[in-house]
Amino acid sequence: NEGVTAAPAPTTKAEPEPVTATLGKDIENAPSANKLMAEKGLTADQVTGTGRDGRIMKEDVQNVATATAPMPVVAAPADNTAREERVKMTRLRQTIARRLKESQNTAAMLTTYNEVDMGAVMELRKEYKDLFLKKHGVKLGFMSFFTKACCHALKEVPDVNAEIDGNEVVYKKYVNMGVAVGTPTGLVVPVVNDADQMSFSQIEQKIAELGQKGVAGKLTMAEM
Structure with a gap:
């Protein structure tokens, strides 16, 4: 009789030990x-x-x-009518306003230039520009200085930040500042709303954002 050979007992394959990734644990970062x-x-x-x-x-x-980095918190533009003051003009002032407007429409316009000593501003920017970039992630340019200066000037002379509506002068208690931006299709002037409420870094970040959108051709009519 032929001998019967017992079948080998089934063996279970040991599961491989899970490998824990250690990539980066021993790597020395810069x-x-x-x-x-x-x-x-x-x-x-x-x-x-x-x-x-x-x-x-x-x-x-x-x-x-x-x-x-969290986006700078800037108060949303409020209803502008609540931030405006309307003053009725006298008959004399209405006549002056009408004549000035007629002169603007008919007379030749001329541009004047005034020299300003920017030495102090240039020194201040030179001293803090590296720290500013490191802290805020945006370069400290001259436009934030110009914008701040204009905002302060408009607060000092509110008549400049006003318009005539019918027989009323509308004084605006906010500043929406237009900033010229060069684009491949020409110069555009997007608006920095409520610039008077912004810090230097917020102004620079907003100008940079509008500039990038201008170059990409993505500025909306509401931003112009």
Whole structure:
């Protein structure tokens, strides 16, 4: 009789031990990246490194900081009529206003230039521009200085920030400042609404935003 050989007992294949990724644990990030993360209150887990073997570089931290930075809080433009004062003109003032308007429409216009010593402003910008960029993520240009100066001037001389509506002078207690922006199709003038309520950084950020939209041809009529 042929012998019967018992079939080998089935064996179970041991499951492979789960592998825990350690990528990045032992990688030394750029010192400048570590410094910037500490300043911005970020951890390495929040930043995706683009350097060799996943090393976190300073630019990686800057990108995350910019993306997660809260947008500056600016009060939404209120109903303008509630921020305006209407004063009825005298008959004499109405006549003066009408004659000035006629003169503007018929007489040749002329532009005047005034020189201003910008030395103090240039020194101030030079001293703080690097810190400003580091803190706010936008360059400190001269437009924020010009805008601030205009806002203060309009507060000092409210007649300049007014318009005539019928037989009334409408004094505006807010400043919507137009800022010229060069685009591939020509010069446009988007408006920084409520510029008088903004800080230097908010003005620069808004101008940069409007400038980028202007170059991309994405400005809306409401922004002009």
